[in-house]
Amino acid sequence: MKHIAIGILGAAALGFAASAASADTLSDVKAKGFVQCGVNTGLAGFSAPNDKGEWTGIDVDFCRAVAAAVFGDGTKVKFTGLSAKDRFTALQSGEVDILSRNTTWTINRDTALGLNFAGVTYYDGQGFMINSKKLPGVNSALQLSGAAICVQSGTTTELNLADYFKANKMEYNPVVFEKFEEANAAYDAGRCDAYTTDQSGLYAVRLQMASPNDHVVLPEIISKEPLGPSVRQGDDKWFDIVKWTYYALLDAEEAGVTQANVDEMKNSDNPDIKRLLGTEAETKIGTDLGVSNDWVVNIVKATGNYGEIFERNVGSGSPLKIARGINALWTKGGLQYGMPIR
């Protein structure tokens, strides 16, 4: 009896140790047949369910691109809505395979939290929004001394806010909520004078207000917020796949490969495009990465290139109408630079 019990316990211990600390996410993902992706519960343009109940947004499309790279099918992905507070624990514990939830890349998160950031899908910066009807005459964040400010807890936003007011020797009243929706509701109800988050987020929140035209985004940008997907440390293979999915999206845009013309482009004679789309003879680029050789074709078919994802979700094709700005390709004066696929 005793021996059996200990034997069972020992076996369970080994099993637990093996599963919890698994260092091979790619095999796990392939075994279960889908990519589990942690996203925001509702931030227009980044990840929010549309009127048909389907997830849409840049962060969501990035996960679809990873699924397309792994499975050749952008629909083999499941989404987990996470609050700012739960997101890192969810990734660390293996609940999600990728965290693609408008998360700022910082050194602390990269080191002490055990994450690896795969790239920057959106260069953002923190700003403020006020209700210009209630506060006429306020047109700079430097006039906000003494204001009550709604902010989401556990974000870099919360820290930047404290630093900014301290640096400018201003007072403020933080009203801190765990969930994005709660902070929005409190701001709309007039609990706070100003709302602060990443500027892209402010444009999205503005559209959710009872009367969007009353709200203005102040010009100051008080921080650098490079937002990107992250994975667990210690699994280089999976990290490579996520990282190169990001570069593939950028390189596809640079090469002019779009969702519409990708099949045509497969016949291209341009060696860059042939390498990108895996049509080169005896190519091993895809298989070395651990996916199929036509992985970029699959990605572009599923989501389009980076530019298409941007325009569809936050750019001219969306209600947000955010300009490419610093998120343009490096060839067009922006910061987005895809490493060469060769």
Add this chain to the structure above:
Amino acid sequence: MSQEVIHEATPQRASLLYDPRVRGIVFQVVLVALLALGIWWIVDNTIENLRRSHIATGFGFLKGRAGFDIANTLIDYSSDNSYGRALVVGILNTAIVAITGIVTATIIGFLVGIGRLSNNWLIRKLATVYIEIFRNIPPLLVILFWYQGVLALLPNVRDSIGLPFGSFLNNRGFYFPRMVWSDGAWLVAAGLAAGIALSWYVARRAKARQMATGQQFPVFLTSLALIVGMPLLGFALAGFPLTFEFPQKGTFNLTGGVNVKPEFLSLYLALSFYTAAFIAEIVRAGIVGVPKGQTEAFSALGLRSGQGLRLVVIPQAMRIIIPPLTSQYLNLTKNSSLAVAIGYPDLYAIGGTILNQTGQAIEVVVIFMVVYLGISILTSLFMNWFNTKMALKER
């Protein structure tokens, strides 16, 4: 000796296997060993997995700079203070809402509980309706009701509702003047202390006199006069060293004065009203649990119903009330962690922020458990002491 007799009576070979005492010990040893093994396995696994995932461990992070601000603080705190101090701010915020909530819930609970037994039809029905409503709604909904349904609907700062004594009510909370004491204020405090000491002495003497002679003395009125009068005397002697700082309209909010924020107000009101419904039922059960003969007995002695309730029924009812009351106090304390839904910076909310900034989930959760356990054990100890004091003394 009797043990030996039993041993001799049973055959030697079978004794170890069938001896209930030996079997008992063996099973307990096995159980303890399994438990220890299980705990060791969990701890070891956790440490190993954290190491493999490159996640920092240990409580050293508490010394790090917090970097975030907190709105409601009972002690001095800024973003330059440590995570440890931020946690203390959170613990104090939890404690203040728990203590004020417990006091208010007890008062409302006793009133409603007694109201349910009232002879007045209207009071009885109102108390029933109150209990049925609040007892059957989840506490989170009650909190959101107060926050979004009541306090958020108050006018904004520019149209604040003016209340007497320079206080204001708006959707940023309740503002009232701050008392600013100048030199000589110690005389007021000294007066208050003297008043309380004298009242205690008067009460003792009055009781002794009643025991000896049967004559009563108006202890309550005398004490009231002493406790109010002595500080006033000190106040006058020191030359009225008090000024008020009134809330003023600033650019955005009212500035100056004391601001009780809507987050605290709604949590406090919700927890009080919610728990009061349970306390009311406990109080009713306690009073109904006192045999009817006691009521008849005090009537026969010539006590009025109010006197009888106070001197005969309630002391006996308390013995039934206190033990379940303790669990309600513990529930209220634990329910205060729902504060996170409305942005009140209690222990759970601040701990959650720290967890997210540092990523040290296990350490922060351990702190949560230790603090809530500590608060609960303190409450239990106090209530057990109170229970022993109130329990029937067999003479």
